[in-house]
Amino acid sequence: MGLPQIWYVAYASNLAMARFRCYLSGGRPAGGSRDYTGCRDPSDPARARGVEVPGGLVFAEESRVWGGGMAFYDRAAPGVVAARAYLVTTEQFGDVAAQERRLPPGGEFAEDLAGLLPDVESLVTIGPGRYETVVRLGELEGAPMFTITHHDVGSLRLAAPAAAYLQWISIGLRESHGYDGARIARYLGAAPGIRGAWAEAEIEALTQQTASET
Template identity: 30%
Template structure:
């Protein structure tokens, strides 16, 4: 079993400088605010830009960004692929990242060893009864990258409608502009915003959570 895996980002962590706050820790003077120190401050062993077949959308409210957060659908959708930035990191670093993203003390990521490509599992989290915790509670297995496991974090439910803040969009835009290629960044983000309205509207008023997809029940 390898101690390294690919964490695949699609939101503000597209920007390398922003993602590195999780790997090095940061204080309030950081552009992106305070982040607790990780168990290891090693930088990624490799990085890669790619597309993933999961639709990007914005929903909910972020305390850090004061607007909606970015998520990708747990369902595979090759017609609404998303730009992603992969980082090859240690499992302990990924576990730390998952805990910080969910604003909890720790996260058990044992599911990384049982999920098949296209499957997802809800992470066991102690939300302490606070709704701002556990937004990224879904561990989603993506296609392997260079022979190693690849995962992203998203929400197991579609959260309330909202709009991303200009600061948040600016950070994502900076990340996208740092990638090579001829992507029309503004058109890409606008399409995601318009998609968000449709996705959150379709789920508005529904209180049922998405069905957990376990390794024995097929793909979500």
């Protein structure tokens, strides 16, 4: 039996609704270098909720969209990740996951993943790549929660993220959790990949710039 709707749990730039809409309805996020196709169904999520999930946030490797490190969810790490849950259809989730891997919405990967979701009890890894693993994070209001990450985050090469990427994450943390600049700086500044590369004062300055622009 299929799932009519699931919660897609975002923990990085997709925390910001405007950035997530690029995955849903297409477009290029400010500061990014990629145009997104969008989902077959470009509708906004039915609902959005700020959530916290156990685990850690890690920045590693190099993004072809932003330059600098990309964010990954490490389910084995101690701590709590500030995330945002979007209630979407399984088709939309499959299309978002496909775009994360630069595959076409509605293609074989998207269809196969959407069909697999009802049977995912913990995690499933589909093929090679960096965002190739879907993790189930329990339930919220009767619907399952899923996120996308790498199967072995500890094996990735740590790397500091670019300013534009951090700005989108900061916008999302303000929107979904009401964090102020100081709290955003403490939260992000403690993440592997950022720690020692970005000072908290530098991160807070970015958030102040972001707040004045939004």
